[in-house]
Structures are given as structure tokens and as C-alpha cells.
Amino acid sequence: MKGILVCSLAFGLLVTLAFIPQRESQPQRPNVLFICIDDLRPDLKCYGNPVVHSPNLDRLARQSVLFTRQYVTQPTCGASRYSLLTGRLPRNPVDITNEALEKQVSGKPRTDEPETFIDQLRRNGYYTVGMGKISHSPDGYVYGYNDPKSNQLELPHSWDEMLFDAGKWKTGWNAFFGYADGSNRQGQQSKVKPYEAANVADEEYPDGLTANLAVAKLKELAGRKQPFFLGIGFFKPHLPFNAPQKYWDLYDEAKIPLTPSPTIPENVNPASLHESAEFNQYALGDEQASLEKPVSDAYARKLRHAYYASVSYTDAQVGKVLAALNQVGMAENTIVVVWSDHGWHLGDYRVWGKHTIFEQAVRSVLLVKTPGMKTGAVRNEIVSSIDLYPTLMELCGLQAPARLDGKSFSVLLKKGKPADWGEHAAYSYFKRGITVRTDRYRLTRYFRAQEPTVELYDHQQDPNENRNVADAHPDVVKRLMPVWEKGNTGLFK
Template structure:
């Protein structure tokens, strides 16, 4: 055989071995990891499920209604505590309350702020950050309106409430100067503190959207989305809107959307039957607004005319926030980010609009604990409506699953990612709530509440099949149902109340 033929055979053999080696290597390699989704998390303060997509035909909420058509809307999502700071603490940590401070507005300040970094992330946002996400917060995500620890009348501090969760924590306080001044803002640049509470609990001024702080937050979010669109890194953007928290202030054009005479009143105008007033409260937060037309009381309701005016004001504030959310969602789509972004809209609790003569949150009844939740997955436009009972503590593990991120934190919640697709799925319909020295469990049919107090009765039972507004406590009439539910109630007894 000639030398040339031998060289050719050697060359072909080496080429064949090289090709075989490359093929084996390619076969053994893992497929490329999918691009992690971004997260846009929108928090709304004091928003009960009074939206058209939740069945209220009077409310004007076109942007949230449109998002609901593209999302999975949860009709029965419950927060664990009906007060801002504590509710957000449970959301961020995925944990039920275990210490008295966990049910107070100071929960995040006392339990997270100022603490050193540990192996366990302080929040689900911190966990995303540790796993390669660029995290940005603006507005009220934790308890403080701008994410920093300081009092209502104090200068802004440099201490973050969530010291390890953010790459950036942003807020535009505008003419009001600080986050807390902006939180209680009136359109002339004043606030509840500077006016020593000599204010009404509502205002409708002839200003544009940026004449109140939430308009500035929407503008800031739009600007930040343009910047985030250029990053080669998945992001978490948390945007916290103030309204419809008191005072119910909004530009007049949102008031003009409503005919006040057509606004319905509460189906629960009196204290529920067989319930001690200790289960409710005399609307102290609402009554701080000293120039209100009337004071609220458990002894008698406010007049129907004033109740309609207050509901009108609340609805105007809801429509104002809906418009700001619309601006953020429009920019997300304009930047092409909607194709790979999980969108969550969540409210930190409900609110009594005169229900049981209460104006405010701070009870463990349905109106105070049930809140808004809708979740949109990238590439999915389900328009699904889920009636399963979920809890705000379930959001942490759900987001981790959707983002493909593991967490070393032990949460009390469970992922509801499987519910984001249509079809019947197995699910345990239970949620717990804590406040007023009481613990409540919501099941598919019942609410069972037990209070740790002297005032009787201490046990309340409501049948949502026959009494969806919880107007009558039937615990004494149905002791067998109480006995049947008590073991499940006891599973939620974290001994936060000694």
C-alpha cells in the first residue's frame, strides 16, 4: 500500500473518531437551561376584591379586569393578618405568625431590619437575589411607604426594612418630602401629620395623576422598566401603590366616573347576630380623620348618605390605582418584557366599608381577610378563575417553583403553581387568619373562629353556603360542626396568643 493511501486512511480515521467524540459529548451535555422569567409584583394597599372582574358591576377597573382575562384570578385568597405590616411580613417570609410582634405593623422592622445576613434568606425577594435576580423595589412593598425604617413625623432614615433583599429601593416623594408624608398626602403638598389630623378622610382635587404620590410611583416604574429591558439578567420589580388606603384621595376625574346615588350599601349593616363587639372595633383609624362628616361607631351606623360618599371615595381611589397599574402593564408590553415576565397583583388585606358598622380592616371576618390575587404566567392567557382557597403564605413557594429557584427557607405555605392551568386539581382548601386575640380557619364551606379572651362568646361559626356575608354566628346551634372543624383549626394554632 502506498504511503499516500496510508496517510489518507489515518486522516479519515482521526476525523471519524473526532466526529464520534463530538457526538458523544453533545449527547451527554445537558440541554440549555431555559431563560428564567422576570417577576413584576404589584402590591396594592387596603384593596378588597371590589373590582369588576370580582363581580362588582359598579366599579371602574378596566386595567385590572383586562389583566384578569390573561391571568389566573383567585376568588378566595386570604391574608394571614388584617394589618399592613404583619400581612406583608407573612407574604415575604411565607410564614404564619408565631410571636406577638408578628401580628403588628412593626413585624418587619423588629424581625428583619438591622439583622445580619444568614444562610436563610430574609424574604423570597432575597432568595431570588441570591439566585441571580436583579431586585428593585419602589413604593410600599414591606410596611414603610419607601422601604426605610422611621416614624410618621421623622426624617427619612438610611436603614432599610429589608436590608438584604434589594439591589435598588426607590421612591419619589414629590412635594411631600418623605415616604410617610406622601402616604397620607393631600394634593396641596400637606399630609395628615402636618395638619394634625384636621383633615377629611377623602379628597377629590382637580389635579393630574401625578398630583398624588401613586402617579409618581407609576412614572418611576415605567422609567425603570425601560432600563431593566436592557439588562442581561432576570429581574424582580416590586411596585407598591398606596390607594385605596386612607385617606381616600384621588384626582377628581376618577370621582366623576361614578354616580353616587347608584352605589350600593353594605349587605351587613349591623353587628352580626350572636357576636360580641370585641370581635370588631370602633373604627379608630378612620376616626383619626377629625374633619370627617360623621364619626363611625358600633352603636349606630353612619348615615346612608355619608356611607355612599365614603364608598364613592374608596371606589375613586381604586379606579385611580387601576389607571396607574395600567401604565406599568402597558410599558411592560411596550418593552417586550411581557413575553417572559410573571405578573402578580396582590392586596395586603380587605377593608370593611361599613360592614358590621366598621370602617377599616383589623378583624378576622371575611371582609377583612379576603383580598385580591391574580397571577399571569409568561406565554399563558388562561383567563381562569380559581375558587380554591389559597393563602398569602402560598405565594413564596409558588414563585420559587415558577422561577426554577430552590429555597433553604422553611415556609408554612405550599405552591399553587398547578392551579395556574385550567382543569380540576387536588387542593386542600384551608386558610388561617390571626388578629384581635383570635385565630380563624376558612374552609370550603365554613369559617370557624376562636378567641383567647374573656368576652363571650369566644367561638364563632359561619356557614358560607347559607350566610356568605357572615351575618350570624351559628356555633351554639351546630356544636357537631364546631367539633368536626376544631382539629383543623388547631393545626393553625401557632400559640401566638398565650
């Protein structure tokens, strides 16, 4: 009798449970692998440059959506990353400097508003790991080029772990400007060349150590029952253009083409450009760059060779990380983003460096691979780096903060032509100038005395921005000025 009673109670409990609404199991949020590459202009084979050897990024591009016209807000490392991480346009003079994150984020108490999109992911259950240059500092900590490493994080609330292997260089800044023998630019008082080809293994330069660190961390993250964000910041092809000899050997220097823009653009004041100061501080360079005259063709080819070798070296490190992601079985549920913080002038307009608001300096690489979404597509719509924050939030099923300036481009990751993307513009800021890139034009206005202060480039007729046609087309300037005004945040008075 007792056994019958127990069975009856158990049956009744099962019947009761059957009629209680069951909570649906929540799908696992996607992981995020975010790879930042310093000073990489869109000179990859997948972007149409047949000379460059970039097999790993090219393979990723075939599995991703490749954005041909993604623009950063500032053509300098720290400021560009500040906008990317916060999803905001610059509003204060410090916002367009390399100290933007140090001054605006580091050392601040935690508030209700996330300091970065990484912080927002962390607040919503993600385990966040950074290594290398994600913010401005090469290892995520605030200290001077010649100082010992500090304990002050550049992004104090974003990371569960911030890692870096400085190797024989001892500190992040020494590694960032490091040479294969363990020396560095600042330690040598800039008496160094802007390039190096050493017959060494990948790990004898810092990015090789970072790739190894990332591979080991991915194996560890695979065992966690928690979605992760892993940010990896590779240094090259930032100056100095140093890479193992085997990557130099991929190129025939004599066949490397020179810039299609060897002179200062027509109707442009030299104040819109610069004298390549960052490049020229490498005192043992073969020649000094100047707006007065170009470097020799032979030296220009050598420098392009060095830059491309550095690109190929970084491409190999990216390949190691992507292979590890596959090997640990997490590729199917991981968003992969490859982004570069700005472009670089390789002799364009006689400039060697970034720090202009021309196309070559503010257009950068963006590849986005998303589980279950469109792959192998090429998108020509205009997008901005500030659009990445809201996009990642949407892809991860999270709410984006209300104060963002960016717009999610997740519709561009799906199949078919998006019905609701519409006209979009990208704004960039530097040298007391604001520029807007629309589908056909670039309109720039400078807050300065040197004329002309307004520049207009027609990309349908002049894709390399060799002619300022503002005076010839005042009607176009007038039509675009309201679009330009939308990006005027009051930064320049």
C-alpha cells in the same frame, strides 16, 4: 503537506467534539412583576362588583388566573406583608403588628436562610428592584411618621435597588398620607378630611409618580441580561381616599349601593369588631363612625364613592405599568402578580377599616399571570397569602426553603381540575383571635373574657357572615376544631 496536516487535525477535533455530550442551553428564568395594592378589598368588576371602574385590572384578569378566595394571615399592613414575604404564619406577638418586619428582619445580619422570597430570588441570580410600599414602610426604610427618612432598609438583603419618588411631600410617610397641595395628615395634626377630589393630574398624587418610576425602570431592565424581580407598591385605596377628580367623575354617588351588613352580626360580641379608630382620626370627617349607630346613608355613599375613586385611580396606574411591560417586549416571559394586603370594611357591621378577622377584612385580591399557563380562569379553591412564596419558587425553577408554612398552588394555574390540591384551609390572626376559612365555613376562636369566644359562619347560608351559628351547630364546631388547631401556633396564650 503542512496544510493537509492542519486540516486533518481540525477534522479530528470536530469529530471528537461531536461525541462529547453537549450541555443543554438553560431556558431564561421568568421575570416577576409583583404589584401590591394597599387596603384593596375584592371590589373590582372582575370580582363581580358591577359598580367599580377597573378596566386595567379586569383586562389583566382575563389573561390571568383569578383567585376568588385568597386570604391574608393578618388584617393589618405590616403583619400581612411579613407573612407574605416570609411564607410563615405568626408565632410571636410582634408578628401581628405593623412593626413585624422592622423588629424581625431589619438590621439583622445575612444568614443561610433568606429573609424573604425576594432575597431568595436575589441569591439565585435575579436583579431585584422595589419601589413604593412592598414591606410596611412606604419607601422601604425604617423611620417614624414625623421623622426624616433614614438609611435603614426594612429588608436589608432583598434589594439591589429600593426606589421611591416622594415628590413635593419629601418623605415616604408624608407621601403616604399626602394631599394634592403637598400637605399630609401628620403635618396637619390630623385636622384633615378622610377623602379628597382635586382637579389635578395623576402625578399630583404619589401613586402617579410611582407608576412613572416603574415605567422608566422597566425600560432599563429590558436591557439587562438577567432575570428581574420588580416589586411595586401602590398606596391607594388606603386612607385618606384621595384621587384626581376625573376618577370621582366615573361614579354616580346616588347609585352606589350600601353594605348588605349594616348591623353587628347576631350572637357576636362587639369585642370582635372595633370603633374605626384609624378612620376617625381624620378629624374633619363629616361624621364619626361608631358601633353604637351607623353613619348616615349619605355619608356612607360619599365614603364608598371616595374609596371607589381611589381604586379607579390605582387601576389606571397599574394599566400604565402593564402597558410598559408590553412595550418593552417582556410580557411573554414575565410572571405578573397583583395582590392586596387585606380587605376593608366599608360600613360592614358599622366598621370603617380593617383590623378584624371577618371575611371582609382578610379576603383580598390575587391575580396571577404566568407565561404559557392557564389564562382567564377563575379559581374558587381556598388559598393563603403564605402560599405565594413556594408558588413563586416553583414557577421560577428554584428551591423553596424547608421552613415555609405555605403550599405551592402552581397546580391551580394549569388547565383542568387539579388532582392533588385537596382540602385546604386559610388561617388569620388578630384581636387575640384565630380564624380558619374552609370551603364552607369560617370558625373563629378568641382568647378573651368577653363571650361568645367561638364564632361559626356558614357561607353556604350566610355569605356575608351576619349570623354566628356556633351555638346552633356544636357538631360542626367539634368537627372543625381539629382543623382550627392546625393553625394554633401558640401565638395567644
